[in-house]
Amino acid sequence: MAILLLADHDGSHLSDQTAKTLTAATKIGGDVHVLVAGAGAKAAADQAAKLSGVAKVLVAEDTSLANNLAEPLAALIVSLAGSYDTILAAATSVGKNVLPRVAALLDVVQVSEITEVVSSDTFKRPIYAGNAIQTVQTSEAKKVITVRTASFASASEGGSASVETIAAVANPGLSTFVADALSSSDRPELTSAKIIISGGRALGSAEKFKEVILPVADKLGAAVGASRAAVDAGYAPNDWQVGQTGKVVAPDLYIACGISGAIQHLAGMKDSKVIVAINKDEEAPIFQVADYGLVADLFEALPEMERAS
């Protein structure tokens, strides 16, 4: 039977996370249908149709689907579930919000944040902040799965799937959208960036974070991340948090500045290809996972790095 993949998009643009989730779907095997739901979703649907490996794109457009509210989106997915034996989404804030709701409505368990497809019913997933990896097998009538996109490459373009419009279902009317406060930036997105530079508690203030981290980020074309301590203290916005309970990233280069390397932080970045740590404490645990460690004061090292690179 076929696989239903919930697309991540912002109306005009399909997220790269969808292309990564598609790679996991292809490994599971079966016709992949991508569901693009929103108020204006046509542009994103056309982009999804071009991904290689997509058999069909379903577009559902309705005002109730405009802001990814969990209840109408889950109701839509459940209405389609009869034709699919696997329902997949990226483990983004949308996927994590809606898929467990779908699973419960279908009375099946969910497999969260898979990092590997072993076979069509067997998956690997990290537990305990990635300190253990479980291999789990599901025999549920419907497999409901979220995918940790940092573990999968993006599917390529070259497809030409058909795009079919489907009807939205009645809005359960349990929640209403009030406002978005989204951080806009010209920098790359954390989850698709090739280079990430992250700052920790050592930065000391939002001003210093901006003054010291951002120029290096701009010079390198890097995305910016942060530790929980930096976010809690208000030096960086919440959507920059990397870690067990923030974003999980695997760029080519991750530069951790003034971050001690708590297991919860490592959980979000230890699969990066090359890790650099800049910390003034040579005993900091971050050095145990760093390919290149520099014991230095970041307030001196980073301006120098900006000039040198």
Add this chain to the structure above:
Amino acid sequence: MKILVTVKRVVDYNVKIRVKADGSGVELANVKMSMNPFDEISVEEALRLKEAGKADEVVVVSVGPAKAEETLRTALAMGADRAILVETEDQVEPLAVAKIVKGVAEVEQPGLIIVGKQAIDDDSNQTGQMLSALLGWAQGTFASKVEIGDGKAPESTARVTREVDGGLQTIDIKLPAVVTTDLRLNEPRYASLPNIMKAKKKPLDKKSPADFGVDTTARLKVLKTEEPEGRKAGIKVKSVAELVEKLKVEAGVL
């Protein structure tokens, strides 16, 4: 309004867990256990809502072994009024936990259920969303702010600010509802010694999954549990110049 809060007993977040050599799981003997950190945030939020006059009772519930009574006593010491332990030695999956808590909610009739975003042992991030689905209620997940209007009328709503991938989203949800808590919602209080003493006398009811007609047999089969691939420490560089040189030439990432 009554608030129901779920609390899970998990390995303390400071413990570096060890995987059993035979691949059968994680070593849990003689390991420090604590309340799941997100659940501390949930208890704190419920107490603040009560202190603000938006709620009149805070009931905490845990599904787990007899020892989970300690975790519930901690919540009582923080200030919760009553506790319910649904006792089982099984490792209960999020769907079954959600079904049990639904059963508790049908008895208790809370106006709000506060659940942690994620348990730091299984890292599932499912239970609150599943519970909300089973009850047919609204969900406000990953909350960094919760505001309740008049808080009394059943048709009232809660305004929830959510931490999402691109920043923040604010939604209104109809009560009763399920809210799941994120890190920035509040900073949980510590229980004072007198309150720890008082908590010993607060009511704690014991139930079983069968009381709610829920089968806790695992539906996912865990074939094995292994250590992740390790990462070795690399080298220390002496200067920024050396670092940039290595990144360009040796690693080829700049």
